[in-house]
Amino acid sequence: MTTNTPGSMLLIGCGNMAGAMLDGWLAGGVDPSIFTIADPYREDAPDGVRLLKELPKGETFDAVMLGIKPQMLNDNAPDIEPLIGSETVVLSILAGTQLDTLASKFPRAGGIVRVMPNLSAALGKSPLALVGKDVGDEQRAMVDALAAPLGQGEWLPDESLFDLVTALAGSGPGFVYRFIDSLAKAATELGLPREQADRLALATVEGSAALAANSEHSPGELARRVASPGGVTQAGLDTLDENDRMLTLMTDTLRNARDRSIAMAKEA
Secondary structure, eight states: OOTTSOSOEEEEOOSHHHHHHHHHHHHTTOOGGGEEEEOTTOOOOOTTOEEESSOOSSOOOSEEEEOSOGGGHHHHHHHHGGGOOTTOEEEEOOTTOOHHHHHHHOTTOSEEEEEEOOGGGGGTOEEEEEEEESOOHHHHHHHHHHHGGGEEEEEOSOGGGHHHHIIIIISHHHHHHHHHHHHHHHHHHTTOOHHHHHHHHHHHHHHHHHHHHTOSSOHHHHHHHHOOTTSHHHHHHHHHHGGGHHHHHHHHHHHHHHHHHHHHHHHO
16 A cells, blocks of 8 residues: 555544445555544444544544534534644545634644545545645645545545535435436336346446446447437437436536535535
8 A cells, every 4th residue: 555545544433434435445455553433333343443432532643534423523623623733634524514614623734635425435436526725745645545545536626616526426326326216117117027127227327337437438429329320229318318308407406416515514
């Protein structure tokens, strides 16, 4: 593993998302001994990972990741702050919690980075939106080293884009799952047994995504190439494209998810 990986990292809260990230790091070869979990609700931890029911005392860490509920930050920040030294990078996966808010809670931090992954981090297949405040070259290299085993890290030029990327990459799996489910339901409505429709829909999306990820062509171009004029695929694409119905649906979906992320930031 790269030497840019932190020598010590504290995970404050280790639920579904932080747990998926931890699984991805361990699967990617990161030394489990660098990790400490502080989570009163977690019953066990992977081999080599230290598990605490409460925050440690008298320690500082190279990196601290906040995985608690966003509304818990105000109450917990005074107890977390002593664990953060001048060289500590604070990573936050707290939805809607902006960099300035985090900086006000942890003024001594050596850098603050918001991270938006999704659950496929456990498989090393997650997009990760990254945006930072007061992050130097060494800290950025550390964050890149942590992002690499989880998937595709993308540094955003401005925090104002974070809510949109949250809607796209963070919430996107939910939209894809709904599409797969709808594809299978539609086939069932037209006569295919549901269990068989589920298997075929899932395999179709899995194969198509893998091909798109490894193709030199854009998804739009792949759609064009797979459809013959006047053929079966083109008939279906014509339905999706009529009056831009697919584009309109996805634009509305991302807009509403983005706006909810913005509202959560204001609530925080």
